[in-house]
Amino acid sequence: MSKSKLSRRSFLKRGAAVTAGASLFPTVVPASVLGLNGAVPPSDRIVMGLVGSGGMGNYDMKQFLQKKETRVVAACDVDNRRLISTKARIDKHYGNNDARIYKDFIDFFDNEKLDAVILALPDHWHSIIAVTAANKGLDIYGEKPLSRTIKEGRAIVDAVQKNNVIWQTGSWQRSVPNFKRAAELVRNGVLGKITHVEVGLPDGRQSIGTPPVKPVPEGVDWDLWLGPAPKVPFRGVLHFNWRWILDYSGGQLTDWAGHHVDIAHWGLGFDDKSPVKIKGKGIYPVNGIYNVPVEYLIEAEYENGLPMTIANARYFVDKRRNGLWPKVGAQNYGMGPVWFGENGWIQVNRSGLWASDPELLKVPEEELKIKLYDSKDHWQNFLDCIKTRKKTITPVETAHNSISVALTGEIAMMTEQELLWDRKTETFTNSDYANRLLSRPFREPWRIPEI
Amino acid sequence: MKNILNLVTIAVVSLMLLNGCSDNKLRALIVTGPDGSGNTAKSALQKILENSGKFNVEIAESPAEGQDMSIYSPDFTSFDVVVLDYIGEKWPSETRERFVKYVKDGGGVLVFGESAYAFPDWDEYGRLIGIGGNRDNSAAPYMYLNGNGEIMTYESINDTVNATTAVHDFVIQVTGSGGPVFEGMNHRWLHLADVLHSDLKLLSDSVTVLAMAYANRKSGGNGKNMPVMAENVFGKGRVFSVFIGCLKEGASPAALQDAGLILAVQRGAEWAATGQVTQQLPEDLPNIAAAFVLPNYKFYSLNDLFVNAKNYEYGKPEKFLYLISNRIRKAKGNKQKLAVFEDKILEVMQSDDATIECKNYLCRDLSSIGTEKSIPVLEKLKENEKTADMARFALERIKSSLNK
Missing domain, CATH: 3.40.50.880 (Class I glutamine amidotransferase (GATase) domain)
Incomplete structure (x- = not known):
């Protein structure tokens, strides 16, 4: 993994505000791991690090800690408190005090000799850090959504392809039998010709009003947390709840499209297809610090004329109330994809798998000719692919394709126009106004590193 | 006479x-x-x-x-x-x-x-x-x-x-x-x-x-x-x-x-x-996302929104800024309508009694709707340290669009 060291200059002179060399503990020589009982010799272990040690980062890390062929050695976060608890978790697992922690990802990438990295950051940081990691030649387990904007997603795809690194997206539903079975049934034509698809995602969060400016919690580098996003004072919204602010995320829509739109595409065989037309309507807050739409309705149309409706679950619950949507069990609160075809419908979500006629779900697996990618463990699939150098079940191109539906839909909501999308150039052909929203200007000195 | x-x-x-x-x-x-x-x-x-x-x-x-x-x-x-x-x-x-x-x-x-x-x-x-x-x-x-x-x-x-x-x-x-x-x-x-x-x-x-x-x-x-x-x-x-x-x-x-x-x-x-309702609905409607409170029991004119938006500071209601953004969305890309918003925003950008916070927020909207005439105003805001980042934000989008 001998890629040139990251040049700090690649981010220009970052000034005194972002302190250089912010690792909290002196870098130490990696401890010998010979004493461990793993079956994999240390030299063959996949050495991993974590950037973004919040809820998802720690969850993913836990999965990898449990694998015999990995060794998690370092973590990076802008929040000391999280770094300390994450280090404790790693050290507890290995029974030592060896985990290294960093506040500044540049130091992290410069100092650590990794094979792979877990990226679990707020969306506005995805492109810079993913491209940095890919340029370093690291294989990447990257949390969804792939990116905050279409152009950032494209940059990540290019960086992964050019550096020939393995990418797995945190769209783990593809590694769950329920979802695979649904997608495989649909893909094999059990429903006949598909007439339309509807995808329910969670309802938005209600407002918390207008919090005042607050002191930044001790140990948090707020300016670095903001990074490329516009500079604003700290007002209490940090971990997890950044998702309700447009500078950092598109809300539930962009969070969940990487799951349920991703599965809808899988069933359709649409991993290389995009809507050609898209329009949307969002319910945006009239006040409060949260400003993502809490209700949203996106109507897309694919090149073969296939319509797909994506909305917050409540929309489908209302539809069901009016008898216009499948009525299938109380647990099924309007979530997940429903494929409608000539022979009925199939719906899948985390609570189960349903069909208009239960017989549709009984087709034996042997009769399904088209076999979808099989993975029973999303994290293991990543490790397997690191060894085989084959594509993961959710490679970067797929992640980009899936989230692009939400990101173009978000732009359709922001412009309230029916937009025409050209997949080849990744631009809208009928709105300059919309095209401006395909990227977000970065605050200086941040930029996506050269690929 | x-x-x-x-x-x-x-x-x-x-x-x-x-x-x-x-x-x-x-x-x-x-x-x-x-x-x-x-x-x-x-x-x-x-x-x-x-x-x-x-x-x-x-x-x-x-x-x-x-x-x-x-x-x-x-x-x-x-x-x-x-x-x-x-x-x-x-x-x-x-x-x-x-x-x-x-x-x-x-x-x-x-x-x-x-x-x-x-x-x-x-x-x-x-x-x-x-x-x-x-x-x-x-x-x-x-x-x-x-x-x-x-x-x-x-x-x-x-x-x-x-x-x-x-x-x-x-x-x-x-x-x-x-x-x-x-x-x-x-x-x-x-x-x-x-x-x-x-x-x-x-x-x-x-x-x-x-x-x-x-x-x-x-x-x-x-x-x-x-x-x-x-x-x-x-x-x-x-x-x-x-x-x-x-x-x-x-x-x-x-x-x-x-x-x-x-x-x-x-x-x-x-x-x-x-037995009927002939009143036109106002431009700004209440929704589930956040409470919409009208202290004077009166809906806002576009002018009201901009006059009030000028006083925005962090920790104060975002309402007037958000309503401006909502109305820009509702203009559905109509150039004449967007031009009205651009003029209004530029007026605020050049006004001494508008807060820095207000100007910085409106740079986001201006970035998507601004035309050539926004450029000199933004270039000037770029010279002020407090508005430079967001002026650049808007300029980047506007210029990249004009260069096409």
């Missing part, structure tokens, strides 16, 4: 004739008690109705408690809609009879707040309002709504259930189509600092609930959907009821300042008066 003056005079006179002395407006009478009698919404109701531009409003205050009620006899028939904000003593029988006749003959009524609890032993009033409380002697059943907004009834109320919830925020949900009053509005919106009633009874079969809210147990509710707005017919008359807006002690005036409640009163009163 003289001729022109004459023409003007004639025009003015004929306009006056055309409109009549009532300016063509509907006549509303607020029937209420004196100050301090617990009928606290009257001045708000007056402003709400007048601000619609649709009503001339008069107020008929009843005598104070203990004083001679027999003289209280408003002339209902001179009005198109009688707005009840009344929880006081029973009217004299002659007044009651004239009120019933007024409604039966086609008069409109808007029942507001605690008025649904008035006159507990006047049965005909109960049938007229259709849904009401404080009617212990009535054989009528208690009521709530199922998930589909259909009226459900039950005979006796559990002793442990409070009649009203604590003051809390809740979501108002329009049921069914909502009819003309709610046409074009979002069918869910967040309502602030108010109470819901758990002890309402169904007093007429002709009543239709138009909006409901869930009275959650955590806030002292009965765990059921309860009506917040309803319509009824009584003879030829139409009755529109609003069961919220009860300003109990400690409640916030925000309940009455809710844009959704304001629209319901304005449009419900017109519907009660005429």
